[in-house]
Amino acid sequence: MFSRAYKTVVTVPPLAWVAVFLLVPYALMFCYSFWSVSSLQIIVHTWNLDNYKELLEKPVYWETLLRSMWIASRVMLFSLLLGYPLAYFLSFYAGRRKDLLYQMVIIPLWVSYLVRAYAWKTILGSDGVLNTLLQYVHLTSHPLNFLLYSPFAVVLTLTHIYTPFTFLPIYAALEHIPRNLVEASHDLGASPAQTFWKVIFPLSIPGVLAGATFAFVLSLGDFLAPLLLGGPSGIMISNIVVSLFGAAYNWPLGAAISLCMLVLVVSLLFVSERLEKKWSFS
């Protein structure tokens, strides 16, 4: 159908792009994770498993990883709790305002991540909007400190940032449910609540899985929110990687952590895709 030359022209650039900017860096990272750093701060190209041994032996690394997963899980949960009802309302009940509301959900995605993170800083800080308000109405006598520089702040900010990412696939899944299935369910005597749990929700599961995966994976690898709002107790695994590649100058260890995360994330994506397939029926 298409000429050989045409096929070459359209396939080579993207393949080259993936090779140069994805495969090569991963290969390098893979190699680095088996090298080490000498006392003179020089990377020594001798193959060893020391980095992985260190990851297993020092609790700070897997504790931070677990904490990151715990933060990511909460972000995932809250994004779903916010994103699902929103998507459901928009898809089924928004009527003529659907497009407008949809745009309003999307617009925050165009605002810089940093701007949104700083916005939360001004809201949650000890002199911030929230504390000032709480003191003004005499709910507290002194600023609440747990609001900023805490895992709470990180979860809140990441939930704000990633809710649209859970909203979108759920909304798409809900939009794809033929409305006559809902009518059929009512026709057969199912109340709106029964219809939701027996028809609408099961058919939206692929969207929920995709949204949950987005929120979890993106939050797990996030380093800006913990950096800006997390404080010492809100440190996540990526912050450690950043410092290992930066100030600490231990690229091999950083590469080893990154590789572990990569394996974790890819397995998650794999499982989530399998589950999504299992719940797709069209």
Added chain:
Amino acid sequence: MTTTTSLSPEISGQNSRTALLSIRNVAKTFGQHQVLRDISLEIAEGEFLTILGESGSGKTTLLRIIAGFESATSGELWIGSERLDRQPPYRRAVNTVFQSYALFPHLTVEDNVAYGLRVAGRPDDEVKQRVAAALDKVKMAAHAKKKPAKVSGGQQQRVALARALVNRPKLLLLDEPLSALDANLRRQMQVELKSLQREVGIAFVFVTHDQEEAMVMSDRIALLRSGELEQVASPREIYNRPATSYVAQFIGHTNLLKGEVTDGVARCGALAWKAGVPDGTALFSVRPEQVRVCGATQMAGAVHVRGRVIQQAFHGATELIRVECEGGLVLVVRTASSSVPRAEVDLEFAPADAVRVRESPERV
């Protein structure tokens, strides 16, 4: 299904039937567009009623109002002494077979059929037994564990039927359920559906645009045109005694003759016959099969005309010929097929077969 078979319509008789659903003065507007105007219709217990109409006639809207998916702008629906139109669809003892079947894709055939009984909280044993019986009835027992996507269109159709009938509704609504099937399967399903209806004794309201389908299956046909009922009658009556020119043309073929009646004699072109109608202009419908090609023998008292055959269309056992009569009038005539092409023919029809019809007003 374990429903006790009620008396078949033949035994119970037309007169003893009581009205099950009455539709009273129902109208529906969407914005500026009036979809249904002043529809009043009664559906009897155990009746097979077809709502027949072209696309855009409002037939599906009427069905959706009965099911509860749309609400009427005005008018009422009653089932016995119970007001139906104020109930949400899930409280109506009415079930629907959807045009595209609307089977739940994530549930097996069996679970689809069990859906209504489960949401109603029936005990498991009963659900199991009734579902098995329903699947048996529509010959789908062998496919119980399959997902709907894994069975054919005709089989999905049967599942949709079983899913609705298993709930033993007072009334079953069917929205062009056969339109997605190919012609042969469709004819077969028409017969099956009709005998199934007789067997379960549930009233069916069947929506279709196919007049042949309506004729084959229905006890009564309600012909809808641009949101108004043109005629409600049995297939035979609606065919033999069409009330309006629209009905006469929509159901089967017909010749519409515009006659001038003076002193009880109607004249149309070269034709003249005795018509028992008041003087003035009147419209008559003469079915093509009522016009006879006559040879040497002629019917006494018949209307005679001679004409030239201008078209001959072969339909198997019969053929339709178009005959241009003296005076330019064209008559369509159905005759037994003949191998010889004909040029000139003598035609006749009995005056009683020229049925006076009301002229249907032009409507948008």
